[in-house]
Amino acid sequence: MANKRHVEYSTEELEAKKMLLTPAATKRANINAAKSLRDFLRQKRQAVNFEDFTPEQLNEVLGHFYMSVRTEKNELYRGKSLQALMYGLNRYLSYPPHNKPFNIMTGSQFHSSNELFKVAMQELKAEGNADVKHTPAINQEDLKTLYASKFMSPNTPTGLLNKVQFDVRFYFFRRGLENFEKMTKDTFGVKIDQTTGKQYVIKRFDELTKNHRAGDEELVTGVMPETGDSSCPVYSYNKYLSLLNPKCERLWQFPINTFHGDDETWYDNRPMGVHTMKKFMAKLSELCQLSQMHTNHSVRATGATLLADKNFSPIDIISVTGHKTVNSLQP
Numbered sequence: 187m188a189n190k191r192h193v194e195y196s197t198e199e200l201e202a203k204k205m206l207l208t209p210a211a212t213k214r215a216n217i218n219a220a221k222s223l224r225d226f227l228r229q230k231r232q233a234v235n236f237e238d239f240t241p242e243q244l245n246e247v248l249g250h251f252y253m254s255v256r257t258e259k260n261e262l263y264r265g266k267s268l269q270a271l272m273y274g275l276n277r278y279l280s281y282p283p284h285n286k287p288f289n290i291m292t293g294s295q296f297h298s299s300n301e302l303f304k305v306a307m308q309e310l311k312a313e314g315n316a317d318v319k320h321t322p323a324i325n326q327e328d329l330k331t332l333y334a335s336k337f338m339s340p341n342t343p344t345g346l347l348n349k350v351q352f353d354v355r356f357y358f359f360r361r362g363l364e365n366f367e368k369m370t371k372d373t374f375g376v377k378i379d380q381t382t383g384k385q386y387v388i389k390r391f392d393e394l395t396k397n398h399r400a401g402d403e404e405l406v407t408g409v410m411p412e413t414g415d416s417s418c419p420v421y422s423y424n425k426y427l428s429l430l431n432p433k434c435e436r437l438w439q440f441p442i443n444t445f446h447g448d449d450e451t452w453y454d455n456r457p458m459g460v461h462t463m464k465k466f467m468a469k470l471s472e473l474c475q476l477s478q479m480h481t482n483h484s485v486r487a488t489g490a491t492l493l494a495d496k497n498f499s500p501i502d503i504i505s506v507t508g509h510k511t512v513n514s515l516q517p
Contacts, residue, residue: 208281208475209327215477220274237284248299253302273291273478273479276290331475332470335473337473338470340421340426343441347453357387357419366460367438372390384411386410429450434453442454468481
């Protein structure tokens with residue numbers, strides 16, 4: 187008998203290999219979300235095997251769950267935590283071994299449960315649990331996942347756009363949306379450090395931001411340094427700038443649908459608007475399968491946290507981040 191040339195895998199073995207792609211923190215978040223729903227069903231004396239429910243059955247259960255779920259201390263969830271439960275459940279059901287073809291967040295079968303989710307969020311806001319302050323920083327594991335993801339690869343138009351926008355938010359401590367859609371190709375400049383010979387990116391123009399109105403001095407003085415590694419933000423920024431559409435002066439442009447690596451332009455003559463940028467970090471969190479949904483403000487909080495970890499004083503930190511007071515740095 188001839189030797190078999192190709193390796194053979196069972197379906198179970200292939201599913202196990204696919205699971206290796208999921209970060210450990212994300213797996214834990216998924217399992218915890220599933221446990222919360224199972225505990226809820228058990229308390230209501232209902233079947234707990236929700237993995238086997240039809241979309242219609244699951245929709246009915248989820249509506250009640252979103253409105254009724256409480257923490258182990260019998261307290262209301264924070265808005266961000268309730269969102270994390272929803273994200274975790276969706277991943278739990280769509281990942282191996284369940285591989286459900288539906289999406290509980292966007293599927294038409296889940297319209298009524300999603301409406302109740304919105305109601306629950308509104309009630310949390312009314313109770314003061316809407317998470318409107320002190321966004322938590324992105325943890326190290328999620329940061330590693332982001333930079334290793336194809337969705338932040340500098341070798342594709344979309345990946346390069348995502349990486350450069352994330353880098354700008356990270357190094358310049360951008361607030362959630364302030365003036366982002368108005369940035370042009372001239373907003374930042376590339377200079378050379380005469381001592382080291384390395385490049386760095388600076389912000390050329392002052393801006394009128396929420397924390398610093400007319401009459402305030404420009405305090406957001408961050409720079410984006412050349413790091414010399416595969417994730418170098420200066421390399422990505424220079425590459426992105428060279429591939430922008432010459433007919434559009436805006437810095438953030440939509441990527442073209444199809445491309446070749448040697449194309450001179452990777453982006454359309456169509457600038458991005460506020461609504462697209464508003465969803466930037468939330469969408470990236472889902473695409474990269476992060477442990478929780480992060481917001482645009484999370485990126486800024488991460489920069490401030492890293493400075494604190496390096497023993498910068500609170501006064502030094504707010505001079506870079508643009509926070510108005512030291513108290514606003516508190517988690």
